[in-house]
Amino acid sequence: MSKKIITTNDWSRRSVLKAGLGTAAVAGAPMFYMKNAYAAEYLNDPGDASSVKFGFNVPQTGAYADEGADELRAYELAVQHLNGEGDGGMLNTMQPSSLKGNGVLGKKVEFVTGDTQTKSDAARASAKRMIEKDGVTMITGGSSSGVAIAVQGLCQEAGVIFMAGLTHSNDTTGKDKRRNGFRHFFNGYMSGQALGPVLEKAYGKERNAYHLTADYTWGWTQEASIKASTESIGWKTGNTVKTPVGAGDFSQYITPVLNSGADTLILNHYGKDMINSLTQAVQFGLRDKQVNGQDFVIVVPLYSRLMAQGAGENVKGIFGSTNWHWSLPDAGSQAFVKSFGQAYGFPPSQAAHTCYVQALLYADACERAGTFMPCEVVKALEDHKFDGMGNGPTEYRGADHQCFKDVLVVKGKDNPSSQFDVLEVVEVTPRAQVEYEPDNEFFAGGDLGPCNNGAA
Amino acid sequence: MTKKVLESELFIMLLFAGAVLTMPLWLAPIGAGYPDLMQKFAIFGLFAIGYNVLFGLTGYLSFGHAAFLGVGSYAAVWSFKLLSMNVLPAIFFSMIFSGIFAYMIGFVSLRRSGIYFSILTLAFAQMSYNLAYSVLTPITNGETGLQLTLNDPRILDAASSNGGALPSPTLFGLKMSGFEGFYFCAVLLIIGFFIALKISRSPFGLVLKGIKSNQTRMKFTGFNTRPYLITAFVISGMYAGLAGSLMAVTDPLAGAERMQWTASGEVVLMTILGGVGTLVGPVLGAGIIKYFENIFSAFNDRSLHEVLAFLPDGMENIVVTLVRPFVGEGWHLTLGVLFMLVIIFLPGGIMQGIDRIFGKSKKKKAAEAAAATARMGEEQHG
Amino acid sequence: MDAILLQILNGLDKGGAYALIALGLTLAFGTLGIVNFAHGALFMLGAFCAVSIQSILTLSKKVKDESVTFFDAYKETPYLEIWFPEIGPTIIDWAVPLSILIAIPVMLLIGLAMERGLIRFFYKRTHAEQILVTFGLAIVIQEIIKANFGANPIPTAAPDIVAGSANIGSLVGLSDNIVYPWWRLIYLVFALVVIGGVFAFLQFTTFGMVVRAGMHDRDMVNLLGINVEKRFTIVFGLAAVVAGLAGVMYAPILPPDYHIGMDFLVLSFVVVVVGGMGSLGGAVAAGFLLGILQSFASTNEVKSIIPGIDQIIIYLVAVVILLVRPRGLMGRRGVMED
């Protein structure tokens, strides 16, 4: 850990300030002064203060606490890099970049943290605290789609920017998209599109798939996406079974697979559910079976290295997709892994990566816009093309605020050389193959709406 | 001041209302003086007050009250979606629906008492939660939670397009976010507190206390205890529904996890922590738990150093190292330790601690001792 | 037919887990009258006994992976394997069964410490107070585990020899399609043995007789001049051991994390109440019953008729039983009844 820079006792000073304002309705916003053209036109304008605050809203308790902790590490790193501390990480590889390593728009970046508990209510309460009490201009983080959508909605209503963390549901940039919200992470549809050809190559066209799906929105969109993609390569979909979230023991859902005639099991699970269902499916000997003259196979469409570690040996040889992996050789990834690895002693997760990138992208957009005003930042981010951030050439599409980039198809590694070496990248699916129209059936029904600067 | 004045309704209400309405002033120095958290204090205060009407007065330990909170929230958001962004119909429908729901669950669950009642309510709430999370998604929008959308009908709100942005809940045009939202909740909290005060001092309330103390005697004294219990259950369910609707009023979203057993457990903990059966205790308990959840969880290394910057450097680092495990991601630990300490040293919750500090007449102490003995007896009879 | 058999096995297996946890819970409740919300934490601690033993056994010599430059990644070779190339791997492989031997004294100590240090002060307090203090304790235990082991589940493998599935179908001369994981079969047998052991202990020893008498009428036994309290302390320890063993053995099925106990807590309370408060036999019967019902409710055939039934079946059954038969399946009349 680097030595903390101690500023003024800002926390209590602001509180006292507010006490003075008491019942006045403006007390939610820090004091502002007429300085630039946008003064007083948007919520939490830092004005001529010497610093600007970001809010990092991640799960610190509950099932995704480890992912949340990794996200926080990435954010701290991002803040250091933005402020010109450390080795600069991806600031050196980002193209184009307006970031100078002197904070953002000359203001030092500070941050506040909060615990989402992976619950919509808690996440929104935490985000509101950041907006109302701490005066942040941007909130980022999260490790599940429900929370991301909930917080995105809040940021839209309040009038700050939301840079989503790990969220994979189609809905985040589909039917629940918002003008103030942006997602760098990939989504269920992209997973399906990327996996399809790889699965076809590895397992052929004659497959009969059985889905076990977490019974909530992310699971459903994931299942639909994968189903569409595998059916397009000729696979049949035998059965799709919904499983309760946090079921723990999946045996009663796995045994029917044994004699269903299916030869492929697709686990639309994430986190603990994924670890448990995969571990148990392997215990039930599914992978030792021969059905329809082929080896029985299991697919986990959304992989996470942190979670894969929890399933131990069982991930070996299993295909899935991921947003990013630390072993990527490009300069951006290397720069990030270097700073992260040197700071913490282990490689970053994909959650850490997407969060780090989101923080930088936001900062860069503010620089380019010349203001923190949400609507200007939105304009700067929409249709912005960039490179050098670990995913190759990437575009923030203006029509839905989804990043379009290459998608990684990975496989559980057979002979890991270390505890971090769990996944190997088998294919980098080019962007063109996973791209879709904004009105694609899986994403239709939403509307970005107008941007919101918030009431100043 | 005489005892009579101190215990008069007017005095209590003035004190309570004064404390609640000045929250922005006295909470600011401890970092809690921002609207969202104060709204939460008021909302969960209401929830706990209502819960205490059941648990504190009748002794029936419900483990499913979060279900009513959830129903209230869903009803309110649906009212926003279908009828109007005005908060009054939302609150009205929330209380009606949660009341009906409470009646149905209470009618069945109150056929049993003791731990059996607890498990029945728990079972109903868990069923509600599980279904809301999955199968009932068309009504609840599942994990994501029920949100407003641009194409909601809102039949009573004629053509207020709001420039294509989502509308927010209002009280005849007054927006219900920020401090306005807090004061709205605060007023309802004061009203809710007043009603609870009236109930506990009414003949009806005395009957409920009698049921808690000795239900057999109540029956042989000619009271039909079941309708009393059902009434108390419905009242507390409606309080929960009101709290749920206020959650939706201040933040128009309703999520299924509001109904989970942990949420029901939370209100139990708030009540016991503050002091079961006391009037102010549940509000205090609610405030403390929400404070921990929102403020303690927000500390990180950097903010700890900032707060403790007044200490000399070496000391600061030591203190930060000692405190760090209990804040940020460790806030649960603090809560767990707090629960244990309070209940070990103050069986009557925080209110008992306050009583101890300010002293109280010997008579009341004797009453407490007697109550404790009586409880022991009950326990043994089981 | 095969499908039904398999679901019965699933149900028995699940039931075994429920029964073991509920058995300990009901021991504590029936004897001590303590509503122990920290019982799930004991289960979790058992599972983490296995995790700890595994990580001690696999203390490794670390060889740096030179291909990784920015942080230290190691290829790990356990010392046991280096020092004892013959037997080392086998010992590591048998980490979970070995953990049982360790878990018994460890859990007994934890149980005794908990009872002497905290629980005994709460015998005469209300159930609400018991719930608050044990819930607080559960959180503290959880957070300590989380601080040391992280929040993610930790894979804990069963011995290789029982890693696969048994073709029980062909073993007993039925269809070839009935295969079931060895470890789950072992778990079931283990559960039955532990349950049988506890029953035998209570049924056939003097100690057990006194405890049973004490469950029935505590004052009576005290009047006879027998120190019931001391025995009850041991019973609490026993309950902790049973919960812990259930946890150890469950680790290979469900990779343990710090929250695993809380996940089982509510369910095990439901099991205890459905079985009948204070009835050991009831807890076991209800465990198996609910396990089997849950398995069947989860089949596609049932779910297609009643969507979502697998999510609520346990609670639904609990409601029905409590209404029809308030004292539970095998509860004695008058125990915790109106």
Place this chain on the structure above:
Amino acid sequence: MAEAEENTVLHIADIHKSFGGLHALSDVDLQVKEGTTHAIIGPNGAGKSTLLNVVIGRLIPDTGAVVFDGEVITGKTPHEINQAGVARVFQTPEIFSDLTVFDNVIVPILSKRDGSYKFNPMAKLSAQKEAHDEAMKLIADFGLKADDPSGSLSRGDKRRLELAMCLSQHPRLLLLDEPTAGMSRHDTNSTIELLKKIKEGGMTKVIIEHDMHVVFSLADRISVLAEGRIIADGTPEEVKANPVVQEAYLGG
């Protein structure tokens, strides 16, 4: 079933009650006359408490009926039976030990006034003038203090409190289950005096008692129960003289 005679307030008609194979009560037929004190005596396990529980609706008899004031009350719930005018003092005092003496006494008064259910959450308890005065008077009559926490009263005071609670309802029939059990001689005597005073008010009482001193000081009529059957029934003198009773009970 024997016909009810004149002036009968309580008619326990041909009651049978068995638990499993055990016959707790068989062919019990009793008539309690208006204004009398009727004692039921018998050895332990004779079925006295079972009989009382049948009367107040705690137990449902297998056959037979309980007729109170011309109305069959068998199968009615305890609160209905109480509302009909039957109050009961228990063997171990059943009071509201979490509440004050005043609250203990006003609760039954409210029951008498408001019936078995009344929803009045906004009414002020302290404004219930009549009930308040009545309670205070009774408390004074019984030598208790209104503000005392009832849980910490002596056993004798608890019993007196319970009696006050029952009397506050002005029941037509008062059932007393061993009202002096476990009392000192002094307390027993003062209880007897108290009950005698009540007797002068003309209230009908059924009393179950072991203590013959109490029984013969109070009872107008005595029924002797043994092994679930009534073996004798009559005035104290008749019962005293009855050889069966002497053999079964008194003689020993």
